[in-house]
Amino acid sequence: MTDIVEELRWRGLLAQTTDEDALRRAFESGPVTVYCGFDPTAGSLHVGHLTQVLTLRRFQLAGNRPIALVGGATGLIGDPKPTGERRMNEQAIVESWTEALRRQLSAFLDFGDPAAASPAPTDGLLVNNAEWTSGLSVLEFLRDVGKHFSVNQMLARDTVRSRLEGGGISYTEFSYVLLQSMDYLELYRRHGCTLQIGGSDQWGNITAGLDLIRRIAGNEPHGQAHALTTNLLTKADGTKFGKTESGTVWLDPELTTPYAFYQFWLNTDDKDVPRYLRTFSFRGREEIEELERETSERPAARAGQRALAEELTTLVHGAEQTAKVIAASKALFGQGDLTELDEPTLRAALAELPYARVTELGPVVDLLAAAELVSSKSAARRTVREGGAYLNNAKVTSEEQQATESDLLHGRWLLLRRGKRNLGAVELVRD
Template sequence: MTDIVDELRWRGVLAQTTDEEALRKALADGPLTLYCGFDPTAQSLHVGHLTQILALRRFQLAGHRPIALVGGATGLIGDPKPSAERVLNDVETVQSWVTALRGQLAAFLDFDTPGPTQAVMANNYEWTEGLSALALLRDYGKHFSVNQMLARETVKSRLDGEGMSYTEFSYVILQSLDFLELYRAYGCTLQIGGSDQWGNITAGLDLIRRIAGNQPHGSAHALTQNLLTKADGTKFGKTEGGAVWLDPELTTPYAFYQFWLNADDRDVARYLRTFSFRTREEIEELERATEERPQARAAQRALAEELTTLVHGADQCAAVIAASRALFGQGELADLDERTLAAALSELPRAQVTELAPVADLLAAVELVPSKSAARRTIKEGGAYVNNAKVESEDAVPTAADLIHGRWLVLRRGKRNLGAVELTAG
């Protein structure tokens, strides 16, 4: 990769830069130090954060030094939402989330290899914890125009509604201070973020110009990336179960894989360009495959495998793929570890029973058929399966020996319709 700006542009993610020609020169003269901030507003990052995380990774691979900043201070305040005031979390909770997010970010960037591109982990709580209210107002607040702050879109939308607290109104000062501190400490001259962060980022640039004087580290820059939207109008990164998290305890690797596998054909090309590290030629070939044979879902499979491996590791990805195949008769269900199988079955229609009943009853219980009589017809026609074995008798009853890991039965009607039965204690 020789020109990261061109790379981001063909991928369709580049939204804005302050002075593109000057930025290109600074990158060419590199290595350049850049940062992106992540506020701990939950115990995990989610797939919406991947756009910025992977951008930091691309910059590092292109020969630059990334700083991943986890906002232990700004997370106590919260970047203003367009709709309503954020709920403030206590210090202990936020600091525990800081620890969790730092661990997640460490999986994407190289913090260990010494050299000019070695990544840095930062926490803005370190330089704000001892900052007094007087110092904040006297040393930094005087550099912010209230007129400009009121002109920001988020502020305007809130003032037209229920209003905004001074706490959230002052968030921009704290984020700007981050850029200044990293500029001073590391020579950081570029901040990246989503396009909704343009106002916060440029406010930081202005603060650097006002306080750093002759700018000993050179001019600072801003670069934002487009926010992802879905073709069907729903929010990217959301499912019926809520956000798609990077923490495997909140979103299992199986559900994570399925999120990408189920991407709309209209969206998958943008997802590939935004998230994949495949070459331009490879991505364009996958885009052609989607146009010519969408039913094969080659692009979705490639994306799901790449991102699941990146986030959860090759072993987890292999286990997830094995589970996906086994559910549809292309592998042994009994060979799957219990945790992976349970995660896969949690995505299916399920029923809990305290004793084993006829297969016809179970098919109806998981709603693979509308009634028990319809279930018997399905069995008679050869379209019912238990653990991928065809059910031969309309009166068949599973035994304890059929239970996978002593608790599960996987039911299938036809080739694609799946359900799960769990035997529980009575």
């Protein structure tokens, strides 16, 4: 698709725009400079951020110029939550998180060659809003920005209203919208940015920025400014997207291993596959619709989930890591050689399983029970008799079989399996 607005609509991303016809005309005249902001509330982006990051990437691939803004200033305050005040983090921590997010964003967008004599029209920009706030005095901020905001309108905002009905809201968080609005104004002035995007929960903040631009830059020297929001992603079972039993799914491999990241997508509910493919995949329309059809007609094959897992893991962690986690995923179920897996990949894969630590090796039936693959040792013996117990993918043929040092993978782990799909791991902990 060459019409980026229509592509976003087909992908289920388009929630709201200020003037769709005018926005289409702007893209036809292009390139359009479009920005999205990311506040450093942690040391890594998570999968929930991917909707906006990859939407910026779509705009760039369609011939526009993206700006990724990391909120070194706004991150010190925090966008108000409906439920209560955010914890204020130390400035040094926020600065370190800002740099971490800048590095991560650099992997998704093309920021051009810094040595080039002149940038290409679609070369992206990576900015920090501390650039225009660090030297700003309180009086300047109140006179130049604050005077353009109506307290009545700010009080009517959904988040503010819900907070006022509960435990209240600090002046600090109440003022967040002024800072984000100033970001849009500064990017409009400095870089001719005429489109801000965000999740649909950001509509109020974005349109407040539009209003500030119109009040201060009334003659619109860079053209009409626009707002566009994407639909917030939900899961079919009603739980929050991007959360698992073990917590948030991060993009940083130290926080969420590439194996766990891959498994997150592989475990996608069949009902969520069509929306996730359209939201996150860069495959074309025909290929996505074919994957949707395969998932519907042959759900056991998990074609859509595998496509998502491979594409997103490659995009975030690279092709080499993806190949390793695919090999590990297959090897755990007997479709590859466990001994060929490197230690970090094996450790990450086994960490996702029911896990037991022991100080000495012993009968396999004891280990099956320790890893909670069976309810008791007698149940473990019955599993062995029925031919359903496996040690490192080799069938256990005797109820008396002992695990030995030679069975240990990387001198440390054992993989256990009951039946075809119930896996568990044992780690030998040495003194």
